[in-house]
Amino acid sequence: MKARFQVVFLKELRETMRDRRTLGLLALFTLMYPVMLGYMLHQLVERAVKPERDGIQVAVIGAAQAPNLMVQLKQKNIAVQQVEPMDEAAIQELLRSHKVAALLRIADDFSANYQAMRPARIELWFDSGAEFDARKRDVDEVLQAYSSNIAGARLLAHGVSPAALNPIQLQHYDTGTNASRSAGLIGSVLAMLFMPAFLCGVSAAIDSTAGERERRSLEVLMAQPARTWELVTGKWLAAATPALAGLTLELVLAHAILSWLPLEEAGLSWSLSWRDLALVCLVSLPLSLFAAGLQVLLSLNSKSFKEAQGMLTFAMLLPFVPGLAVSIMDLKTASWMYLVPMLSNQTLLRELAKGTEVDALAYLLTFAGSALPALATVALASWRMKSERFVLAV
Incomplete structure (x- = not known):
């Protein structure tokens, strides 16, 4: 029962x-x-592995004036797409199309300023509203490394060690899993x-x-x-x-x-x-x-x-x-x-x-x-x- x-x-x-x-x-x-x-x-x-799988596409205006920079970009699996000079509206339209992660515009006087050891201007154009933040950071790191290499070479040319500008050597160790x-x-x-x-x-x-x-x-x-x-x-x-x-x-x-x-x-x-x-x-x-x-x-x-x-x-x-x-x-x-x-x-x-x-x-x-x-x-x-x-x- x-x-x-x-x-x-x-x-x-x-x-x-x-x-x-x-x-x-x-x-x-x-x-x-x-x-x-x-x-x-x-x-x-998919978003995390896509940059490594497909690489990063970057448009460059005036690429011929900075051949060493182009080599460093390619070494970091960043594909360089040379484009003709364009105005700001055309650059914005290109970035909105999401065909490239960023655009580098190298100034016309880049070579002259570089030879004269004056600051040579490079413009980095990107769309912060697009899903290219990680790729933009990769391009930024290459530009920073390129600038540091140039600064180190100029210091050596004047008999100064580049290590003088880096009194602290900071190393990061991430123990997180x-x-x-x-x-x-x-x-x-x-x-x-x-x-x-x-x-x-x-x-x-x-x-x-x-x-x-x-x-x-x-x-x-x-x-x-x-x-x-x-x-x-x-x-x-x-x-x-x-x-x-x-x-x-x-x-x-x-x-x-x-x-x-x-x-x-x-x-x-x-x-x-x-x-x-x-x-x-x-x-x-x-x-x-x-x-x-x-x-x-x-x-x-x-x-x-x-x-x-x-x-x-x-x-x-x-x-x-x-x-x-x-x-x-x-x-x-x-x-x-x-x-x-x-x-x-x-x-x-x-x-x-x-x-x-x-x-x-x-x-x-x-x-x-x-x-x-x-x-x-x-x-x-x-x-x-x-x-x-x-x-x-x-």
């Missing part, structure tokens, strides 16, 4: 599965975000991966509480030989089931896409294994239960279906507040973060994606941080449902 809460659970789950349109929209949302995230990161990788560098970028989008926990079960939670109250079927259900906690538990589990399914599907799909992308080529990484993902899904189980319990509780406190919708729309944004506050305040990872629902799951996934060793306490705190509030919301909803005035909304 089935327990009473199981009967209520199967009944509510069956009614939820009949709403194919809502389930289809939820499935579309669950699949859409990982795909969009994968596409955006793919475009980021791809995982740590990608923590800020990828970590900022991890919160959305847990959105299905609060979105996929909201329809079932509202319909089984506020909806049944409007249809007057909640009174009939309470007249059955079942205790309030059994009724609430059945509705709670029915709302948590699609939330758990949507959350697991989103995490698995996102992990598959991020593992497939060549993020290393853009200086990023995704160091999560399938074992780590399974642990994340396991400790995220209470998050779906907490979201469903909160939605059932708030829907029971609503007098109408529309009131429940408005209240839950606002309530679904609250779990993102701690993560947003941590991001704005730039707080470092601390143990207390694993006790805050939603923030704990996001923090755990971010640390694992960085390749950081996470101890068992973090998993335990993440699990308990959502499990205890979930049980508290169900207990409160069961207590509230004992009042006939509350159920009848009088």
Whole structure:
């Protein structure tokens, strides 16, 4: 013989599965975000590797006056495209066409000033609104190196060592890994991966509480030989089931896409294994239960279906507040973060994606941080449902 809460659970789950349109929209949302995230990161990788693969195209006016500069540009995989002299309007039009990353205009008196050891002018034209910032910096570095070489040669010609102008030799050593560098970028989008926990079960939670109250079927259900906690538990589990399914599907799909992308080529990484993902899904189980319990509780406190919708729309944004506050305040990872629902799951996934060793306490705190509030919301909803005035909304 089935327990009473199981009967209520199967009944509510069956009614939820009949709403194919809502389930289809939820499935579309669950699949859409990982795909969009994968596409955006793919475009980021493409922009990062395109200069190395295709080279940099630079237009030059007056290239014959600086042959050594042209040689240095070609050594840095910068293709030189010699063009005829043009006015400012024509230069702007050329840059807006995005055919070249920048344009160098060498002054007509460049050779004369160079021979006379006077500053020889070179104009660097670029479009700051185009996606050529990295390529423009490469051209700028070549020009700076060219200028330094000339200055060093002139100092040697006068018997002065070029080292006199560089009293400090500064060397940079970057100990950061791809995982740590990608923590800020990828970590900022991890919160959305847990959105299905609060979105996929909201329809079932509202319909089984506020909806049944409007249809007057909640009174009939309470007249059955079942205790309030059994009724609430059945509705709670029915709302948590699609939330758990949507959350697991989103995490698995996102992990598959991020593992497939060549993020290393853009200086990023995704160091999560399938074992780590399974642990994340396991400790995220209470998050779906907490979201469903909160939605059932708030829907029971609503007098109408529309009131429940408005209240839950606002309530679904609250779990993102701690993560947003941590991001704005730039707080470092601390143990207390694993006790805050939603923030704990996001923090755990971010640390694992960085390749950081996470101890068992973090998993335990993440699990308990959502499990205890979930049980508290169900207990409160069961207590509230004992009042006939509350159920009848009088």
